[in-house]
Amino acid sequence: MSAEETVSGAVGVLVTVVEACGASVIGVGALWAFLRLIIVSSQSRRTEDIIPVRIGLGRALTIGLEFQLAADVLRSAVAPSFRDIGQLAAIAAIRTVLNYFLNREIKEERRQVAEDRGKSDTSPPSRNGPTLS
Numbered sequence: 001m002s003a004e005e006t007v008s009g010a011v012g013v014l015v016t017v018v019e020a021c022g023a024s025v026i027g028v029g030a031l032w033a034f035l036r037l038i039i040v041s042s043q044s045r046r047t048e049d050i051i052p053v054r055i056g057l058g059r060a061l062t063i064g065l066e067f068q069l070a071a072d073v074l075r076s077a078v079a080p081s082f083r084d085i086g087q088l089a090a091i092a093a094i095r096t097v098l099n100y101f102l103n104r105e106i107k108e109e110r111r112q113v114a115e116d117r118g119k120s121d122t123s124p125p126s127r128n129g130p131t132l133s
Contacts (some may be wrong), residue, residue: 008078015074022067029060048116051109058106062099069095 036053043049069092076088 004078011074011078015071018067018071018074022064022071025060025067026064029057029064033057033060048112051113055106055109055113058102058109062102062106065095065099065102 033053033056036056037050040049040053072088072091076084080088
C-alpha cells in the first residue's frame with residue numbers, strides 16, 4: 001500500500017468520524033430542545049419562555065454545521081479535483097450563510113431575553129404577556 005493510499009484511507013476514516021460527531025451534536029441538540037420544549041410548554045404559555053430553548057437548538061445546529069464543514073474540508077484535502085473544490089466552495093457557502101443567520105438569530109434572542117429581564121427587574125411582572133397559540 002502506498003503512502004498516498006494510507007493517507008487517503010486515514011482521511012476517509014477521519015471524515016466519517018467528524019461527520020458522525022456533527023450529526024450527533026445536531027441530533028442530541030434537537031432531541032434536548034424538543035424535550036425542553038415539551039417541559040416549558042407544559043409549564044408556561046408565554047412565548048418568551050421558549051427563547052432559551054431556541055437559543056440552545058441554534059447553538060447545537062451551529063456547532064453541528066461546523067463539524068460538517070470540517071468533514072467537507074477534510075474530504076477535499078486529499079488530491080482534490082476542480083469539481084471537488086467547486087462542491088466544497090458551494091457547500092461552504094451554504095453552511096456559512098446558514099451559520100450567519102443562526103448566529104444572528106441567537107444574538108437577537110439573547111438581546112430579547114436580556115431586554116425582558118431588564119424590564120422585569122424595573123417593573124412588576126405582566127400577567128397578560130404573549131401566549132403560545
